[in-house]
Amino acid sequence: MKELSVIYVNYHSEAFIKSSILSYIHTTQLELEIIIVDNSGSEEKFIQLLQELPAIRYINAGYNAGFARANNIGISNASATNLLLLNPDTLLPDKVLDTIFHDFSNSNYVAAGAQLLNEDKTPQISGNYFVRGGLNHFLPLPILGKLLKKTALLFNAKKTNLPDSNSLVEVDWINGAFILVKKEVIAKAGLLDEDFFLYAEEIEWCSRIRQYGKLAIFGQHKVIHLESASANEAFQSSGKGYYNLYDKKGLQIMVSNFLRIRKQYGTVWFLIHLAVYSLELPLLYISNAVRSILGRNSFPKGLITGYRKNLASLYKLSPKMIRNQPWFYKVL
Known part of the structure; x- marks a missing residue:
């Protein structure tokens, strides 16, 4: 049995996925299977990679299934006991995949993430905390969001996220760009909710997963995430994050x-x-x-x-x- 199933969702992100796989495939010592669930029906763009790397499995979703449904296809076809949902626009240098997998598989955490970094090595928000009623979703609003932020600072409110970490930190939910999860907990918590097309599905999913165990960011392990690069390219949008x-x-x-x-x-x-x-x-x-x-x-x-x-x-x-x-x- 494979040690780890790595799942990518492709939507016109072939170049990103190739770069991501090549950043770790020749250095890892893990028994991997890599599953590409393709929402854009572009198998011909993966032919050479499929021929060169037998660890890769290609699945055509048949339509633009979005993040949740496509990942569920990958999860349902995965054979390993540990799964990694990995964004196309990620790079895993310096054997980070092996080291974080070793730490995770020897821990009691049911799901974990790494510390995400921008291309210039500055930190990205990788882990987050739930706020009553999801009030942090007001923050992107240009006027009321600023007012809420100032009020929170005035009352020294607890931060809603983990901006940077160099060690293990427990969190409520993990950035969907890199989520390690034990397959046994998915059998209890369920798959990702297929009402979602894109965005916020990992938050709702983590809220169910954490009913069966703790989640953490292994901040000592760094992963490059070209934040929103693949989504912006696919959807002709601009800007990082969700504001x-x-x-x-x-x-x-x-x-x-x-x-x-x-x-x-x-x-x-x-x-x-x-x-x-x-x-x-x-x-x-x-x-x-x-x-x-x-x-x-x-x-x-x-x-x-x-x-x-x-x-x-x-x-x-x-x-x-x-x-x-x-x-x-x-x-x-």
Whole structure:
């Protein structure tokens, strides 16, 4: 039996996946199987890699199944007792795969991540903590998000994330770019929720996984993550992280975040979030007008219009979410 199954989801990210695999495949001592679940039907672009590396298994999803459904296909076809969900835009140098696997497999943690680094070796947020009702989802809002952040600082509120670590730190949920998980716990917690298309699905999943054991970031192990590179390239978007709520990718982020709030915290918290996001819109118009009067720079072109359109789309989907109706919430 293989020691570790590494699962990639491909959507026009062939070059990233090749670079990622080549960053560790010739140095690892692990018995690996590498599963590529292809959402874009581009097997011909992997032919040479498949011929050269027999450890790779290729599965055509048959449609753009998104992150959750495609990873579930990989999980269901994996033969190892430990699984690694790995983003295409990651690089694993210096035998980090072997060392983190050794530490994880000899621990009592049911899931773990590594310390993610930007290309310039500066740290990325790798682990996170749950906040009551998911209130941290207000932070991307240009006005109310800033107000919430200032209020949190004033009251010295606990941080919602682990910005950097050089040692083992327990967390509530792990960045989806690199998640090591024991297959036995998936049998208890269930697969990723297939209502999600992209974004926030790993948060909801970790909320179920942690009912069966602890999660951690092994901060001493570093993985390069070209944050949002593959997604931005595939969806013609820009910006790192999840603070862009104004274009098509931003709509998917918004919808997925609200879906996660409904599933994890229930209808009341969902409606609270919807009310706050709705309040943000008139505040954007008022703030923009005041900036214009005072001769200050207005918001970036298209920000308010894009936010208004995305909010309207969210309202159309809200009845389904409130009823917790099974639905594939794909808007990209």
